[in-house]
Amino acid sequence: MKLDIHSIDFDKVIKSRYVTASTDYKFANESLVPLISRLEIQRNIQDSKFYNRLEKDIVKGCIMPALTLAFIDPKGLDITESGEMKAYLLDNIQDGFILDGIQRLNTLSRTIKNQPNLDLTGILFLNIVICSSMDNLLYRMITLNNGQKPMSARHQIEILTTNVFEFENSDIPVFTEKKLKEHKIKIAFNKADFVKGYLAFLANSTNIENQKIIEDKLDELIADKILDSNVTEDGVEFVNVIDLINKFSEQADIYKWFRNINNLIGFCVGIKKNYINLSVIDVDSFSKGIKMFEVAFQSFNYSKIKVGRIRRNLVSYYVKNWDVLQDSDDLELIDTLSQVD
Incomplete structure (x- = not known):
């Protein structure tokens, strides 16, 4: 699976591990899109007409703004090596939460369904937060979304x-x-x-x-x-x-x-x-x-x-x-x- 770790830092405010990474459309569609359904009362998916422009841009080869993915797991705080972090994320991806990017992921999923010849190697950037507590x-989450x-x-x-x-x-x-x-x-x-x-x-x-x-x-x-x-x-x-x-x-x-x-x-x-x-x-x-x-x-x-x-x-x-x-x-x-x- 495509997942490249670029940096691993520590957020001193929320005492959490902060990771920047990148993946491709194939991994996002197979492993990240299913996370949308985990959030039973998450913000409703917007009408597709609001994201028609993004769908067209994806086909043309745009780079979408980074998604924010989060985990609640104290074990992840001690990981500082890229290879170990990649293995941890791949093993636990099903437990992640999408903090920012639900609509973009949904649009990407729809685009892949509507465009069978879409290049699935397109790059997608991730900001990943691993927290010790809810x-x-x-x-x-509130600092990200307050005002929306x-x-x-x-x-x-x-x-x-x-x-x-x-x-x-x-x-x-x-x-x-x-x-x-x-x-x-x-x-x-x-x-x-x-x-x-x-x-x-x-x-x-x-x-x-x-x-x-x-x-x-x-x-x-x-x-x-x-x-x-x-x-x-x-x-x-x-x-x-x-x-x-x-x-x-x-x-x-x-x-x-x-x-x-x-x-x-x-x-x-x-x-x-x-x-x-x-x-x-x-x-x-x-x-x-x-x-x-x-x-x-x-x-x-x-x-x-x-x-x-x-x-x-x-x-x-x-x-x-x-x-x-x-x-x-x-x-x-x-x-x-x-x-x-």
Whole structure:
């Protein structure tokens, strides 16, 4: 198979291996085009009329802009030699994601079908990113696509969560981690809730749903929050958060508590600042702390507040400040939480 490695570097922002390579139309059609169908909710293929000009240019021998291909695999980070990198990519090509170039690949595939005499040795350049985690890949994905209205940050997160995590076909799907590590997950999430929790974690914000803001602007706001949230530098991966939720959910009451989407969102935001401390406490201690929080929350006048928004914000605040607040008595905690916006 035609695959030439030109350079191997390291992206210090997303802590990932960055490779430039080239291939030909034959390899692209046989090995890259099938990756389009992996992304179940990827951007819809554009009407062919938008790419008729590109199809004609391919026939004439144009060189298309480079495609961006990505992998989530920590093992690939240590590869620095061209021959080993080529072997790795050829062995794992079926696990790749097309971050940029879906429409061009689709146009190339159509051109090959429509032009049986097309020269399949035409050159195609590739930018390849090998990431250790989905969090870092999403950061890069959003920097690539932010501003393209058909591809919001929310949509991009849905794309990768659908493909990196397996969901059962049920009303309350069970997910298992597919690529990063081998885990047995006890807790079950509704897929939409899972995406919201991940979105809140990446954006470091409980404000991921706001009826006052139109959807397009809210998506832009979320993208900006993600890019400003130091997701590539804080050292906590979402898979760590899921492990912790899984651990605490051994108790049925905590499992039920996490099934409340507002609790899940608040926890996913708050834990970014306090993961080290909460990761070492036992299940009973967490359960005791949550029961104390719920007693305090019941003291709020629900008719005077927006319950969902306040719950998200207070859970986030409580988790961020767990070390201090867990030693509060009932009245002290009520007083403290009542002052949180």
